[in-house]
Amino acid sequence: MLDIKFDLTKEPKEKPQGPLGFGKIFTDHMFIMNYTEGKGWHDPRVEPYHEISLEPSAMVFHYGQEMFEGLKAYRGDDGKAFLFRPDMNAKRAIRSNERLCIPTIPEEDFVQAIKAVVNVDRDWIPTEPGTSLYIRPFIIATDPILGVAPSKTYLFIIILSPSGAYYSSGLAPVGIWIEDDYVRAVRGGLGYAKTGGNYAASLAAQVKAHDDGYEQVLWLDGVERKYIEEVGSMNIFFKIDGKIVTPMLSGSILPGITRDSVITLCKDWGYEVEERLISVDELLDAQKSGKLEEVFGTGTAAVISPVGKLRFGNEVMVIGDGTIGEVSQKLYDTVTGIQTGAIPDERGWRVEVN
């Protein structure tokens, strides 16, 4: 249990009017906690949202020792606030920290910190359909030393951002660029950790894909550039000949919480779900023989993102008829329904902030 101190603002900001977008507006408060070697994590507190000052030599600026998480809070009809499977974020944070030599935070403390700051800013949770309060916990290495070594001091911070509906007019299928030159991660690397470095590695291909009119990049494995890994900030699923297929967690892809939820739901609905290697060739063959029935990405931001076309070299695979697939739609409705309370939660996924 953290002994959190609260210093609340006397000058609350105006709540935003109009479209929220994503990650541009921040609430009145933040959670912050320090780590010092020998002392452990200390001084957990909720404070007015403010700038932080670091020395230019702070390790995070030079060697990227940092991790982050991402989840959302939703408002219930009764003014209550809810999180979706925050224990899974806390567990994943521990695995990211271990990979990056960052001191871990116990699962209960991580969830307690999130609840504490969300509770203070619960009036910031937007209520329009599809909107939510995006929660961004992160840890940075702060030692003012240029030598390469794990830092001995850190900051753990949680900021909150009211976010607009990802889809303004129904689930719109996206175009995806399969990248065959740059790679994002390799087994043994950082791929399974949620850390900024993976995103730094992804930008060049993203720019290339955008220039060509594609929204997202689909990564191939870093060794043979043959097997499907994941998309930008989403895991990827295929419906091939009636079965649900997704790349297995090999160490180079991020173990998404939406991915885990989708696998659970599909199994409960009686679908055969395969977690395995999937080659681009298999997809091309499945598409040519009419067996590639649906493709969709999964992640906290979009929940389910239907894919309408996949480009690989000179080949463009068009999936379905340009509308969203049946399973994609059902998954979207079910996951968002559980998150908002419209559908009963039979699995204990919806956690009240109190």
Ligand SMILES: *Cc1c(COP(=O)(O)O)cnc(C)c1O
């Ligand atoms: C966060 C993230 C995902 C999706 O994970 P969720 O827990 O479902 O939000 C997928 N891939 C990458 C690279 C990510 O950073």
